[in-house]
Amino acid sequence: MSDEAAPGQVRLRLDLSYDGRDFSGWARQAGGRRTVQGEIEDALRTVTRSTRTYELTVAGRTDAGVHARGQVAHVDLPVEVWEEHRERLLRRLAGRLSHDVRVWRVEPAPAGFNARFSAIWRRYAYRVTDHPGGVDPLLRGHVLWHDWPLDVAAMNEAAGHLVGEHDFAAYCKRREGATTIRTLQRFSWERGADGVITATVRADAFCHNMVRSLVGAMLFVGDGHRPVDWPRAVLAAGVRDSAVHVVRPHGLTLEEVGYPADDLLAVRSREARNRRTLPGAGGAVGCC
Incomplete structure (x- = not known):
């Protein structure tokens, strides 16, 4: 999971909210269950008339039934797709998404931004x-x-x-x-x-x-x-x-x-990936 978009792509930050009662959580699941990630990714594919699904990375994976007012995600789009749709993307998403999920802002993310790992x-x-x-x-x-x-x-x-x-x-x-x-x-x-x-x-x-x-x-x-x-x-x-x-x-x-200043985003992302222990603990326990 890179902190920069690949060449030819632009990383976008999405600010969104949803009522979680009718969702089986954030993360896309097998079996056709309705999820927030699946709903937004499907809408994004439809409104950009794309043949592929662009995967979202989210700040906090919420469980089934949990709501969000200030959720943040990022997605990497080809530069030409962003340039073609940027002026109308937000309004088109509003027309395509169900009423229990809204995207409020879509804009290019600063360098080093990762919705999950840059968060403090x-x-x-x-x-x-x-x-x-x-x-x-x-x-x-x-x-x-x-x-x-x-x-x-x-x-x-x-x-x-x-x-x-x-x-x-x-x-x-x-x-x-x-x-x-x-x-x-x-x-x-x-x-x-x-x-x-x-x-x-x-x-x-x-x-x-x-x-x-x-x-x-x-x-x-x-x-x-x-x-x-x-x-x-x-x-x-x-x-x-x-x-x-x-x-x-x-x-x-x-x-x-919450996120740090733009010039600290990449540093924070690297730190968040480090294995954590408490003082005096005998060894690392997993990651992030």
Whole structure:
């Protein structure tokens, strides 16, 4: 996966959003399941009247049912295809795509840009309500109902203990050859005037099920079923705890992806490919 387009091609950055409820996640899958990647790649092939599919690389592969407001991807197109369609590409994509996915911007990417490896953080929001009446029907596809009162102060105290660089194996679904070491840059909770409680979770990267597992642990603290120190103890144990519940995906939204200054994009991309270990750890654990 190169950080530069091949000769004769131009790398484009796409900014997009989607409602994930009717998608089987981001990544194209065998068997004809509907995915965000498949939808956009098919639309791009159609509107450019191309005989081949141009593959997208995305900042964060979202699971089935997860939404995105600030997703970023890149695609490499032949220069002549871009020059022919650049003025009308965005409008044509809008006419071809389904209403639950939108591309908001398409433009040439700066040198060294890789949507996945150049990113320095991803910010997610998870929304939940503890209102005894349930979820506002207009928000039901984006807010989880938790039928116990939640103590936001206790959840913030517990979340603060997890911020920093750690091995999050206890909160991730392991994948062969992949590290579970991540730097959690921010984890906080806030109750809005409408009663919806929003978790803001920002990290350099996330492993599979990490955000939903972290949220599940905090809900157990917030409703009093577990003490404030329990999530930190789970983290220290370093193994999956059956008591950590992976909450449903519909409350989760990828809100924003952060990138460094243009002149640092290629450097960041190389760093992100390095194998990570914690201080004092005995050897590397997978990649990125």
